[in-house]
Amino acid sequence: MSGTAAKTSGKPPDVQSRIVRAALHSLLLASVALFFLNLNVLGTASVSKRFSQDLVYAWFGDEAWLYPRGAAAHPGGGSIPPRVVVVMIDERALALRGARWPAPVSFHAQFLAELEVLRPRGILLDFLLIDPAPQADTCDLLSVASRLRHDGIPLYLAVTKADDLAPMDGAGCRDAAGAALRASEVFTPVSVARQVDGSDFVGRRYPFEQRADDAAPGMGVASAAVRMYCDSQRAPAACVARLTADQTPDAGFELAWSPEGDPFNQRWSHTSCVENLSPLQAILNEPALPRETPCPPVATLFAGALLSPEEDPALGTNNEDLFKLADRAFLLVGGNFRGSGDLITTPLHTLLPGVYYHAVALENLLAFDGQPKVRKEFRTPKLAFYGYDLLVLWLLAAIFQWRQRWVQRLRPGEQSPFQLSDAARGWLAPLIARWPTPAWIVATAVLLLLLATFKRLQLLAVALTIAALITIELRVAPSTEIRNRSRGLLLYVIAMAASLAVIVVAIWVGYRWLRLPPGDWLGYFSFVAFGFFVAHTAILEFGRRVDELNVARRGSGGAQ
């Protein structure tokens, strides 16, 4: 490839040409790694990326550096984002007003009037009010909505399409002054459509808007969280335009999920809202990845508690706790009814009522200042974002090659410092050979069968095996061998530390500045920790061979 001039002049290649050659070989290795990282035969790459994302949020979703939500992420005060509160209507709440499922429009009108006392920042009604309703009930709803708007409390109403509100205008409602009440003037229609990943149907993505395939970006109905967030900004229209620009109809942003439940929910949750699983338990094969908790991550106020103090008498003598929770908060009103089917599968909190999907999306927008994480496939220019991955892998490949070269110098012909030495093999083989072949093969098979069946034995077996092999090496290997091996291990640790440093920087740049979700993080670590490159270094040998042929060809003046 390079260094041709040096070869032809009979001198060894200079430092610069060696660096260029090593860099090109690293690039070759990195591009192979990138290909395998994104090889999506039968959807395998998608599954690994989702697992990576769930794993990261399961263990670090409460860390402010990863998901800076709520006041805890702003210890110095500053601009603490407003709180998001789910208000849950259920059968019990309907019964308190003599209603039953499906929640009638008259109930919504009454309930919105009660929410007005809380002085929220905005209210989302996650109910599709598309069934015909009595004119008086519709007019009551429009009157309350008008009053809310007059008080500076926007009311967002779920719709399936832009003209869903038209039948309400047909009711001919008027306010106390005789002016016409129009639904489009008192409600802000929002989309509550969902996106789920194929095969596992988990809601990790949130759509920017709902629009037809042939419509231009920004021309659809903005999703609930997007509209609510942007309306709280100084330039709402510009905010919506920025978020929806250049997006395909199926595009969405990634949802960070916190594994912990909101502390407020402990008053009604039957399970603990604080996760206290130790990493040791996870290592010991507890079913902890990803962790699941039925305590929702968003503060939840049951409508029954609002409608009757007997349902929750502990909200303060003068409702101090209630006002503290809801004052200037975003209230998202949803339903939790048996058989309604309005449920969303979440990565960390099992099945939750659908309104949590919008609440978490709004929390994401608030936590990331309107710059949510978006997958590479929804970014433009797409090639640049995959190029970033290639750059990261290139650096990792360079470190790998540097380590390999040093290992080769210490122990020519060996690739890994973890291989058994010839002396250890020479000691082990005769020991095993005392047994008849069928006996030791069957014994090994039974042992591995037990380990596969009883997972708690696996860690113990791995630890015992490592300890036994180290003991054998120390007893039978010559001191020179042990010294070289120790150096090889030291190099391995140094290379690992350097690789981890590269990964940390790559994660920081990718997550913080390029807004890429943690879907590739596990891939980076697996390349480094589990020697992915070793499996693909054959391409390097092939590259070197081609390089030598090219040099020889040029040295002979281009003759074949």
Added chain:
Amino acid sequence: MKRWLLAVLLGAATLCTARADEPVQATARDDACLSLNNRILGPRSGDRPLPLLAGDPARGLHPACAVPWSTLSPANKPLAVVGCFRGSLLQVENDSACGRGTGPLWVNSRWVMTSAELVQQPQKRVAMCQQLETNAWAGTRDFNLDCQPRKKELSADSAPADSAAKTPAADSAPPANPGTTPPK
């Protein structure tokens, strides 16, 4: 095994006794509706307007308006509860706070303090009365309380043993007028 069997039996019993389309009963404790001489003593929402409903629970309720307590009770007097629904909606005699033609209005007990609630929550009594400098015990006359001293120089232990006897009378007493010395 026994737990498993018990769970199955409980589940079967639940299925046999509950119908899917039946609304859940509001609450077993309809204390506010069962209390005699229940009165609304004041707001529990600070200066926030109280949402009022009009209509009849049997035919349908609808939001009427949201007004401050001073509109509902211009003289800051306790309001008699004349109706009750599911233990949480209280009907008052006032039928003009939201304009004419609304009929008696309803308010959510979440936003108001009732005398029945105070009686059922004795731990809150200390906040509802005070000892005056005249060494007489005073409190809102509609409260039927055992007043306890809250002044710094007086501890709860030093409360007079016959404080209950000095508690203002409840039902027939005139409206609240804090600061006046009740009859002994």
